[in-house]
Amino acid sequence: MTRRKALTIGSQALGGLAGAAIILPAVGFAVAPIFHRGKERWEKVGPVGDFVEDTYRQVVFTETEGIGDAGKQTAYVRKSSAELEEEPGKFVAVSNRCAHLGCPVRFVEAAGNFICPCHGGVYDFQGRRIGGPPVRPLDQFQTRVRNGQVEVGPRYSVTNQLDPVRARDPGEFTGGIWEYLYPPRPSTFPAP
């Protein structure tokens, strides 16, 4: 070990430490939101009597607070339907974001379908995809009833059989092997 070699290794080690001390916190700072989960929010959307079984009513609630109008979200809410063999007394809240790439879908009462204006996705009354490029059914929000008011909670995604899974972004397949190819993210809430 010559003096020269010792100083070379020493300068590389110290330089590496200094570089890491600057870069790692910066990268951590940028990457941290991936691992942060916000507080669970439940928002009132209307009295129980407002919602019916055979059609959806459009509601607006605040999904992200602190950013004014940009944090609001639209959902379509209805009572659970006995015809479709859903659990009685529950409410179904369907997200208005298309499962293809996130464009806002609209509910067409005449056809009982949801239609996406961007690339022509069509969903049936329960939110299952019946036409166009969407990769899975529409996402839903957890619902509960408090003091006669229907409340809407965190979002979750569903498989093609309408089984709940953790919330995914539009464009990601759900169910089976896709649960591993599109892994659930720490920033989302557990599925009901």
Next chain:
Amino acid sequence: MKPKDKQAYLEEYELLKKKGKPFFPYAVMKDSTMALIVVAVIIVMSLILGAEQGPKADPTTTTYVPRPEWYFFFLFEVLRVIKPPELVPLATIGIPTICMVLLLLLPFYDRNPERRPERRPLATTAGCLTIAAMAYLTYLGATGGSPTEIEMKVAPQYEAGKEVVAGAGCLACHKIGENGNNGPGPELTHIGARIPRAAIVRSVEIGPGIMPSFRELPQKKLDELADFLSSLH
């Protein structure tokens, strides 16, 4: 490239440089003129076209039709025409990534020392086809309309039916005139000439194949819809 070709190119290049002119002022003059033209074009576009804001961002909308900026129209059109859900990640990530990698690695798989376009047919053809495809896709993306509006002109008695068709979401799967998507349903621009009115009514009520059934529509709307569609010759 073989070392012989590399050497030949370097020699040729030296000779061409000898015969050339100094960068300043000859090339700088051309560059300055072009810079002036670029700035003039930007200023003229700003003065004529302005920079008006649209409506404020509203995540709760259900009527807005999102569209990207014009230089992304070719990607948007690719996404629109790839209908089967299994192919969606291919369109969003697969194709663009493959194209970017091909572009990036171009000098490493194109080792032909020839530079004249007329003597490298593969490269020139591929380049021209790519440009033509991107231009065509951009044009299609620009002219593709919203799935809830039918622009074709119809006689006044069919206006009501036209509104029903536009509002019921038929354009999501059918093309009518310039509007709508090219699949998975057949084009309806001339459907009135192809099948009788009764057949149209039956399709709408049953919903053959993957088509949803529209029998929930009120009878009046069903009649208006059938009138409009059977008038399309």
Next chain:
Amino acid sequence: MAKLRDAIIPAPLRKVAKPGTTPPKGPAPSDLKTSPPQRKGDLDAALEKAKEAPVETVAWLDQRLGASGFLTGMLYRKVPKGTNWFYTLGSATLFAFIVQATTGVFLAMFYTPSATQAYASISHINNEVPLGQFVHGMHKWGSSVMVILIFLHMGRTFFFGAYKYPRELNWVIGVVLLILTMTMAFTGYLLPFDQRSFWASIVGININGTGPIVGPYLSDFLRAGPELGATTLSRFYAIHMLLIPGAIIALIGAHLYLVVKLGTTAPPWVKAERPKIASPVAELEAGAENGRGNGYVNGYERSDGSDGTGATPA
């Protein structure tokens, strides 16, 4: 006044006149009996000194910076025969970028990157700031112009075969610049925060999310969370203003360095006339001595004005 060129062009590069051809300096010998030489007054001497000032200044700077060799090498380097207007597309793209950077800086003085105030700040720029809508319009249409120019420049380079040996690295840097430019367009598009911006960005972020395994985390990174939240706009702003322009400027520097070092290509249909005499001197000029492929192809002008083939100059 001493010639500026003589002050800053290094001695080996200066064209030296052949002996016997330069007209002699100084006044013609006059009849000393009838018109004796004038003696310069103080004013004349001062004026003569003032005329020397610009050259003196440049010489002063050059003695301290030592940049004249680099600058003259860059400015007076030869571009090959046949260089035409297509070659201006690259510098036009750079100029469009400079326009974007300048208008962007001025817009940044008025813009607020907050989800609640962004739209209002843009309204303020458009309606109340003098020339605000004009500068905003220049930035908005400048982005389209830059995208068009960069694609035209790429097309020109492709069809002229200018990405081949020895310029492969330049092409790679150029494609990375293209990707960074499209990313600038994508991140900048959200900033006005109107309906079109908002939804186009939502779709763009979700497109990123469809990549397997990494995609969902990439989307979370861009949005700073599972939904578009309070810091999403700030993040896009920081990426658009600081991160990517820094990368673009660094890569443009590398790109231009390679262009100056390797030279621009000639149009592919232009052929060089071969020297008529086969001479070892011609090989020397072609760089065969250092033609081992280390990329050094520039040659300096020979100081006696010949082209090295031994042919008699006209």
